[in-house]
Amino acid sequence: MTDTSHVQTELDTIVEALEEGKRKKLRKLLRGMHPGKIASLLEALDVERRVVVWQHLREEDEAAVVRYLDPLVAAALQRDADDPDLAELDEEAAAAITDIRHVRESLEEGRYKRIVKLFKQMHPAKAAGLLESLPPDERSTVWEMLSSERAGKILVHLHEEVRASLAQEMDQDDLFAAVRKLDLDDLVDLIQALPAGPGREVMLSMDVATRQQVVSMLSYPEDSAGGLMNIDHLSVRADVRVGSVLRYLRLLEDLPDHTDKVMVVDRKNRYQGVLRLSRILTSDPEAKVEEVMDAEFQPLPVQMPSREVARRFEDLDMLSAAVVDEQGILLGRITVDDVLDIIREESRSTMMHMAGLDDEADMFAPVLKSTLRRSVWLGINLVTAFLAAWVIGQFQGTLEQIVALAVLMPIVASMGGIAGSQTLTLVIRGLALGQVEGGNARVLLGKEMGIGLLNGLLWAVVVAVLAYVWFGSWQIGGIIGAAILLNLLCAAFSGLAVPLVLRKFGIDPALAGSVILTTVTDVVGFFAFLGLATLLLL
């Protein structure tokens, strides 16, 4: 009696939540309730509402609830919930569905089970990408519905900012559950991405052994070999026979992902070389490991920066490599899949930096947050813009007399800006590839100045003619031509010099390069044009 009444009250709150469409509240209520209670509640509801409530039930709880449900009701609900067109989706097929609209529509229709199923069948990386392309509120709606295991897998693939925010949305138990499923290197990444508070919580939730490993790995900078490595590698002694390695592997039943080689060590666990699986397969079981191992294969020092690691993987076409400390002790291994991410981010972040953007930031970060981030860049640009304006200001007298100059002056500046940015981009890429340095800078300068000269002459003539046609004055034509030539030469020079100098001072050329460059080309452009005009026309 009390029980039913109790259900009654909860029923009311649920119904209330339904009426007001408070889905979040509804899910909260359901999560708190005992499966049996949820079951009786479902039965108490009319079919339509029943389905809605069912849609909000987390998949982990489903089974439990069904156990208490009237079989007919349960059957009906499950029939409704599962999607014919999704039922037989395998991972690949799901990975192909990236139609964001499709997801958002299903969300609006409240067909949560459909979404969850989709995300469940998608590869974590794909799911992460899809999550990132959802607006925050919808993002967290989906997030709440995912099983903690899924959540853990997906967390790893999210960009830092999104990752941190979603991890904080989870209630601790779920977060801990999710974390327990992670590889050590992913776990470390996650903890580094989390704010201090939750990070500590997660640490404390782990068993001592794991925590110690994590702590030791946290001691390496995130963007170093140590930060990238995992410790799931297999190692064998150099003096054993291939046959016994084969038996050892067979005992393991399943090898760690991306195992293409086992590490060979001495009895002090010092790195000796690697033994490729293909060699194990093809060589005589009686042979000693040291006879068939690849001793030339160099390990990566634990403090090697990740950019360098990535380049090494690219250059040597490696699938995995050992990581060792200063004493040559084997610490772990890095696999190519971790490197893929670095390579992808590396050049993409260069592009973002050139626009003053942070590529770890959430595309849908709160407006205010993004505004402040970007305003910095606009502020810096404003200073340079006022500098250019100040230069113009020096020639107000001239402008008053010949207003045509005011009309034409932006042309000089913008041509310089474009030409400069071409050189700048070329050099920034060259620096990233290690193909531009003191050694060949002079040659490159010669070439760029040559291009600047030829393009300068070409466009000087074109603009001069156009200016004459427009304002009927050969003088103005000549002056703007000369100004453009000057500006393109200076653009070529600074397009090369600016990034090299910034690099010298340890500043990322991609970040500051373009602002400084446009400042130079604006100032020089306006000064040359208006200066020449003042000299020659007044």
Next chain:
Amino acid sequence: MTDTSHVQTELDTIVEALEEGKRKKLRKLLRGMHPGKIASLLEALDVERRVVVWQHLREEDEAAVVRYLDPLVAAALQRDADDPDLAELDEEAAAAITDIRHVRESLEEGRYKRIVKLFKQMHPAKAAGLLESLPPDERSTVWEMLSSERAGKILVHLHEEVRASLAQEMDQDDLFAAVRKLDLDDLVDLIQALPAGPGREVMLSMDVATRQQVVSMLSYPEDSAGGLMNIDHLSVRADVRVGSVLRYLRLLEDLPDHTDKVMVVDRKNRYQGVLRLSRILTSDPEAKVEEVMDAEFQPLPVQMPSREVARRFEDLDMLSAAVVDEQGILLGRITVDDVLDIIREESRSTMMHMAGLDDEADMFAPVLKSTLRRSVWLGINLVTAFLAAWVIGQFQGTLEQIVALAVLMPIVASMGGIAGSQTLTLVIRGLALGQVEGGNARVLLGKEMGIGLLNGLLWAVVVAVLAYVWFGSWQIGGIIGAAILLNLLCAAFSGLAVPLVLRKFGIDPALAGSVILTTVTDVVGFFAFLGLATLLLL
């Protein structure tokens, strides 16, 4: 007697070449000569010249010549030629030496053997990078000295333009020799990069079998799975036992590079699944392949675009994947090392395109060639610049009366340009990642407009105050403030709209986006500012 006189004359030409420092000619002569003749010639020369000639001798000829040489002379030459600091360089160590200056200096000193040794010990990819960072003439000097085998390996890693030019510099026999050493997929890449003429020559130089394979692979577009795949994969039948697979592999002695799995096919060579090496190692030899194979593992359709292939590899952390035709017949496999290049190029080329540059182009391409390439971009920009100028031109009357406007107007334009490029870059990356599409464009628009509004208000006030301080007119301050707000809003809108529209029309947003955007922000900026001023101040 005739012989010596003959040597005599050749000696003269050689000496002549030495005197005039005609190294190229010298190398040509040496290549034509019989080893014995070269030997007697070396002995005939004084020590100093002898060393110089020796430096120009190609390494493949060295051994032959030494056979004819007086042992003492030979010893002396070799002692001199080899570098203590390079002698014990292993590949890794050499890979670390990228000091372009170091290479160019040794070139000037004519220490060719040193260079050749360095390039020989470097990984081909690294060597390619180093070659690309040398000026053309020095580049071809090094190139001539390399053994054809090395050359072949390096060719593969060069950017298209450099690759084609160097391949053309080689004389046919060397080119053919180089080509013979290449993997099929690399061979196909090379032929596609070569101009029609040499390309055909190379084709004809191959044996019929290879040629047919190449032809069949050329039938797939370069940027498709077919263009990426190699045919060195191993395949086994589903109905055999693991034990016999093991025996089969052992017979091969060495497996193809990056073999992490063998493909499983039926008797019609239709793809059935994959059998991972790790599974082979860990599963019972008596088991049937079909019992332990991974049948879920999806093959790549041969016509899948390479971008898509790369994404698939990233998302599913694959090391290699099978390529099949429409009937599911196994054609070949793609390995992760080929994918690395795609991923790296993909975003890097986006960056280059945003500056109107071609990322396959040679950094040291002839000045005239580069000038013409870039002038296109400048030309397009000029049109837009004149458009902006024309807008200003409409307000000459206003400018004549209030010259302050001319001073301030560039600020409005440049602030809009920066804000717009931030949104543009964000969207271009989003499109590349498949995270921006119709489905969430509206949400993103809302967010960007929000940012535009806030930053607009912020900087409108700042600029207004500064303008007042400068020109002591609240009217001008208010007008420029309003103009900036307008321009930032329009920048946010077009920063999102422009790339989406371009994409719709199949135009690369990275290529055309920035020009169109700056046009919009310039035009709107000038129009808003000068228009408002005309309305309110006159």
